Amino acid sequence: MTRSLELTRRGWLKSAALGIGAATGSMSGWLRALASEAPKKPAKSVIVLWLNGGPATIDMWDLKPGHENGGPFKEINTTAPGLKIGEHLPKLAKHGKELAPVRSMKTKEGDHERAAFLLRTGYTPQGAIQFPAVGATLAKELGSESADLPNFVSVAPARYATALGGGFLGPHFDPLFVGDQTAPQDGLKVPDLARVPGVTDAAQKARLELLAGVENKFGAGRNSPVAASVQAATSRAVRLMKPEAAAAFDLDQEKQKTRETYGRGLFGQGCLLARRLVERGVPFVEVTLDGWDTHQNNFDRVKELCGTLDAGFASLVGDLKDRGLLDSTLVVCQGEFGRTPKINAQTGRDHWPASWAVALAGGGLKTGQAIGKTxxxxxxxxxxxVSVPDLIATVAKAVGIDPQKQNMSNVGRPIRVADPDAKPIKELL
Incomplete structure (x- = not known):
């Protein structure tokens, strides 16, 4: 055989079936062909950095220098050629090759609660349908019900967090809430994980068996979401009490330098906790940074908030990359909408869903570029x-989930992971 065969995976199998798979020459050619066709391993975890209140993305990801709507902030270069972001995100700019701002988000909801519901579920409220949070849906698809750690963790949730539950998927897909915006001094420790002093293994086992018996007897014959919720909470708490699971929440195991790099506030430490959780297989973590409702004094507040975001976000991306986790972890930085390009009389920006931005990182996406234009x-x-369903479909595809997969709702109507009209952003995938 004198001619060279350029073999694809399908072609090679066909040739082997015909008995002519022994092509002459080195095997490296078809091995390279197989490698080039092999799909990237899908991401297994998603971390959402939730900027509560609606961030002024025009001052962060899509600046307008030279226009009166642009304000005083300047653009800076990133490590990705041609990609520029706001000057108050200098640490993140060093990870430009891992970033992909989507600058063409377009939605219709300008009310905080309705917009947050849309971003967190992919749908607007519709009658009696109990839509699950995207985190719950992805936890169902990516997680394990027998895992010791919860499949969905929400760190320091703030206002408008009512759309974070498991909805029609059930209470066992509700998130574990860690941290409190109103009491940041309490940190991110999960309370009551340690056994009460003096309780032996045997006594603990007997107590848990007694509790399980009471719960099972009460729940028998009752199709009650309350009973199911209590049982799910008990089961989750018992698994969390295992030393290996509890250790995931112990940030004291990290080097002090690492903790300082992330930032000592609730958000920075929440980002560090998110890394520890995905490292241990938790599929969905949301970390909240509150305070972006900047109707007044927008520029001073955005500058301060960006300092916190920059440290946490940049450290998270760098840490995930150093540990070989960035390709398997998709980071989504978003709020419920953007803010008006026009600056108001209080040097602030108001609610603006018509044109705004989110930023993605990692997850095997084609980063180092901006998507869309205003x-x-x-x-x-x-x-x-880009609509919210488009964004959710993109996230789903990145983690290997079919956006059109259906789950049966509480009203007997099948609901897709993303709206049927959703179009994943092909330039990123």
């Missing part, structure tokens, strides 16, 4: 509008 004044999307 007009020079920032008032409208000029190229490639």
């Amino acid at each position: 007009t020079k004044d920032g008032l409208a999307v000029e190229e490639q509008p």
Whole structure:
């Protein structure tokens, strides 16, 4: 055989079936062909950095220098050629090759609660349907019900967190809440994980068996979400009490330098906790940074908040990369909407869902680029509008989930992971 065969996976199998798979020459050619066709391993975890209140993304990911709507902030270069972001995110700029701002988000909900519901579920409220949070849906698809750690963790949730539950998927997909915005001094420790002093292994086992018996007897014959919720909470608490599971929440195991790099506040330490959780197989973690409702004094507040975000986000991306986890972890930085390009009389920006941005990192996406474009004044999307279902479909595809997969709702109507009209952002996948 004198001719060279350029073998693809399908072609090689066909040739082998015909008995002519022994092509002459080195095997390296078809091995390279197979490698080039092999799909990237899908991400297994998602971390959402939730910027509560609606961040002024025009001052962060999509600046308008030289226009009166642009304000005083400047752009800075990132490590990705041609990709620029706001000057108050210098640490994140060093990870530009791992970033992908989506600058053409376009939605209709300008109310905090409704917009947060949309971003967290992918749907607007519809009658009696109890939509699950995206975190719950992804936890169901990616997680394990027998895992000691919860499949969905929400760190320091703030207002408008009512759309974070398991919805029609059930209470066992509710998140574990860790940390409290109103009491940041309490940190991120999960209370009551340690056994009460003096309780032996045998006594603990007997107590748990007694509790399980009471719960099972009460729940028998009752199709009660309350009973199911109590049983799910008990089961989760018992598994969390195992030393290996409890250790995931012990940030004292980290080097002090690492903790300082992330930032000592609730958000920075929450980002560090998120890394520890995905490292141990938790599929979905949300970390909240509150305070972005900047109707007044927008620029001073955004500068301060960006300092916190920059330290936590950049450290998270760098840490995941150093540990070989960035390709298997998708980071999504978003709020419920953006803020007006026009600056108001209080040097603030108001609610603006018509043209805003989110930022993605890792997850095996084609990063180092910006997606979409807004007009020079920032008032409208000029190229490639992206809806919330489009964003959720992109996230789902990145972690290996079919966005059109259906789950039966509490009203007997099948609901897809993402709206049927959703179009994943092909340039990222």
